[in-house]
Amino acid sequence: MSRVRATVLASGRGSNFAAVLAARAADRLTDLELTRLIVDRENTGAERLARERGLPVTVLEYGTYPGRTEFQAALTAAVLTEAPDLLLTLGFMRILPGDLVRPLAGRIINIHPSLLPAFPGMRSPRAALEYGVRIAGCTAHFVDEGVDSGPIIFQAAVPVLPDDDESRLADRILVEEHRILLDAVELFCQQKLKIEGRIVRILP
Numbered sequence: 001m002s003r004v005r006a007t008v009l010a011s012g013r014g015s016n017f018a019a020v021l022a023a024r025a026a027d028r029l030t031d032l033e034l035t036r037l038i039v040d041r042e043n044t045g046a047e048r049l050a051r052e053r054g055l056p057v058t059v060l061e062y063g064t065y066p067g068r069t070e071f072q073a074a075l076t077a078a079v080l081t082e083a084p085d086l087l088l089t090l091g092f093m094r095i096l097p098g099d100l101v102r103p104l105a106g107r108i109i110n111i112h113p114s115l116l117p118a119f120p121g122m123r124s125p126r127a128a129l130e131y132g133v134r135i136a137g138c139t140a141h142f143v144d145e146g147v148d149s150g151p152i153i154f155q156a157a158v159p160v161l162p163d164d165d166e167s168r169l170a171d172r173i174l175v176e177e178h179r180i181l182l183d184a185v186e187l188f189c190q191q192k193l194k195i196e197g198r199i200v201r202i203l204p
Helices: 015-025 045-052 068-082 100-103 126-132 166-189
Strands: 004-012 034-037 057-059 084-089 108-112 137-140 152-159 193-196 199-202
Touching: 004 015, 004 068, 004 166, 015 045, 015 100, 015 166, 034 045, 034 068, 045 057, 068 100, 068 108, 084 166, 084 193, 100 137, 126 137, 137 166, 152 166, 166 193
Parallel strands: 004 034, 004 084, 034 057, 084 108
Antiparallel strands: 108 137, 137 152, 193 199
């Protein structure tokens, strides 16, 4: 089986990116080849992780662009130049433009800290606490042109405890994010994920 060339988008500390790197170092995800990290601001944890491992990094500093349209055009060009088999959005806090999503349909995987379709967008653990849910969690899903609305690959539930604050809940969710992200990427590399409408089938 040929290796899957993956580009990663990240905006922050890079904890899910670190989980992918650790899995590869432990001889898991052996079919995955990371080609480049693209970040939307300088000096992120994700950028430091990539540079420590010699992975090429592209910094598209959002504030240097006249507006969102110009940034999205630069992002689209940077990703499509890589021609990835898989695009991983790991804590990337920007909406992907349709011009980027459409050519890579079925080949973009995102990890989100809620049980979608509940609490899409930013600060999902906080939203879960404010709403008063008893069960929170995370979702690994394919990206479409909506906001956290693509077909779901895996979900993991995390109980909301009486003394939880946003940070404690987010930390427990993050453990499950790592697990289901790696499972989803592994199955993608093995060509075992098939999208049928909104349903993702796992092939034997």
